[in-house]
Amino acid sequence: MFETTDSPIVARLDDVSKTHGRGPQAVHALRGVSLEFAPHGFTAIMGPSGSGKSSLLHVAAGLEPPSSGRVELAGTVLNGLDETALTVLRREHVGFVFQSYNLMPTLTVAQNVELPLRLAGARPARARTSEIIERVGLGGRSGHRPFQLSGGERQRVAIARALVSQPAVLFADEPTGALDTHVAAGVLALLRESVREAGQTVVMVTHDPVAAAYAERVVFLADGALVGELWSPTREQVAERLTELACV
Numbered sequence: 001m002f003e004t005t006d007s008p009i010v011a012r013l014d015d016v017s018k019t020h021g022r023g024p025q026a027v028h029a030l031r032g033v034s035l036e037f038a039p040h041g042f043t044a045i046m047g048p049s050g051s052g053k054s055s056l057l058h059v060a061a062g063l064e065p066p067s068s069g070r071v072e073l074a075g076t077v078l079n080g081l082d083e084t085a086l087t088v089l090r091r092e093h094v095g096f097v098f099q100s101y102n103l104m105p106t107l108t109v110a111q112n113v114e115l116p117l118r119l120a121g122a123r124p125a126r127a128r129t130s131e132i133i134e135r136v137g138l139g140g141r142s143g144h145r146p147f148q149l150s151g152g153e154r155q156r157v158a159i160a161r162a163l164v165s166q167p168a169v170l171f172a173d174e175p176t177g178a179l180d181t182h183v184a185a186g187v188l189a190l191l192r193e194s195v196r197e198a199g200q201t202v203v204m205v206t207h208d209p210v211a212a213a214y215a216e217r218v219v220f221l222a223d224g225a226l227v228g229e230l231w232s233p234t235r236e237q238v239a240e241r242l243t244e245l246a247c248v
Contacts, residue, residue, distance in 0.1 A: 009072070010169045010201045011037040011060050016069030018055050018224075029055035030066070031224040037169065042195045042202045044212040046238065047221035048246050053205045054173060056221065060203065061094055061171045062086045074168040091120050095162030095170040095200075099177040101154040103146045103161075109133060110142040113160045120165075128164065135198075136160045136190055152183030159190060163200065170194070172204040176211055188214040209238035220245060 018030040029052045037043055037060070045053045058064040059071060062078050071078040074093035078086065103112050113133060114124040133142055136156040146154055155175060162170050172191065176184035192214050194200040204215065212218045213235040220228045222245050230237055 008039060009036045010039050010041075010074060011203070012070075012072040013056070013060060013066075014070040014072075016059060016066045016071060018052070018059055018064065019067045028224050030059065032069070033221075033224070033226050035060075035219065035226060037201055037203055039168075039201055040195060040199050041217065042192060042215045043204070044215035044218045045203065045205045045221065046207070046209075046212055046218055046242060047227075048242070049207075050223075051221040051245075052224040053221055055224075057171055057173055057203065057205050061096070061169075062090055091116070092165075093168040095165065095167035097155070097158050097162050097170065097172040097175045099174040101146070101158045103154060103157055105146050108143050108145055109138060109149070109157050109160075112146070112157055113164050116161060116165055124164075132160045132164050135163075137186075150183070151179055152186060155179060155183075155187050156190065159187070159194075163194060163198070167200070169201040169203060172202065174205055174207070176206070176208065181210075184208075184211065209235040209242065212238045 013033050013035045016030055016033045017028070020027040020029055033056060045056060047053050059066050060073070062073055073089065076089055104115065107115065110129055110133060114129055117124045133139060136159055138153060138156055141149065141153065149157070176187050179187060188211055191202050191204065195202055206212050213233055216232060218230045218233050218238055219226065220241060227245065228241070230241065
């Protein structure tokens with residue numbers, strides 16, 4: 001039985017901690033983090049290496065359980081849900097984009113985009129598939145396979161796949177880390193467009209101040225704790241804050 005809430009917030013962490021391992025070797029990835037992600041927002045998560053960025057993303061998305069604290073996603077409390085319930089919730093409400101594209105090499109662009117719907121037992125609407133492929137700028141590539149695409153085009157397929165089911169929130173973990181500057185700019189512009197024009201919520205982990213400046217809010221972590229945020233930042237402001245954190 002799902003515990004649901006009436007909150008308009010897409011995702012929320014309340015006093016969340018995450019510890020990997022036990023005893024002297026335990027790693028405290030998150031320490032009492034409380035954070036909200038509102039609808040139609042674009043948030044970047046930043047911090048030094050080992051600050052807990054990916055752990056925060058995985059816990060917020062229901063990929064890993066918190067060690068303590070409460071997590072809500074799309075109006076449902078995740079604490080206590082079994083893996084089957086979590087899988088259903090993620091399939092219906094969450095999209096994922098990672099640095100590795102995770103495309104099926106034998107499938108076409110259109111088939112890769114439709115794959116999550118088919119795995120869920122849904123019959124993809126051709127018009128919807130064509131619309132989302134066109135939206136990510138691959139209208140002439142529907143029949144191509146991944147080996148026929150550039151890195152940036154493959155990442156655009158991954159984004160289209162994440163958006164095709166119209167998720168409440170899209171989680172992206174270093175989505176431009178393997179792309180050159182020009183291609184990365186196109187991917188980031190696409191994520192920002194999905195917020196402004198399609199009403200998605202995007203939560204993105206990145207180490208790059210240029211990428212973070214595409215977001216409307218940047219949240220900073222250090223040693224697993226929330227240590228501040230910037231709204232509508234410039235890349236210079238983001239870089240300066242990261243430098244300060246690295247010197248602490």
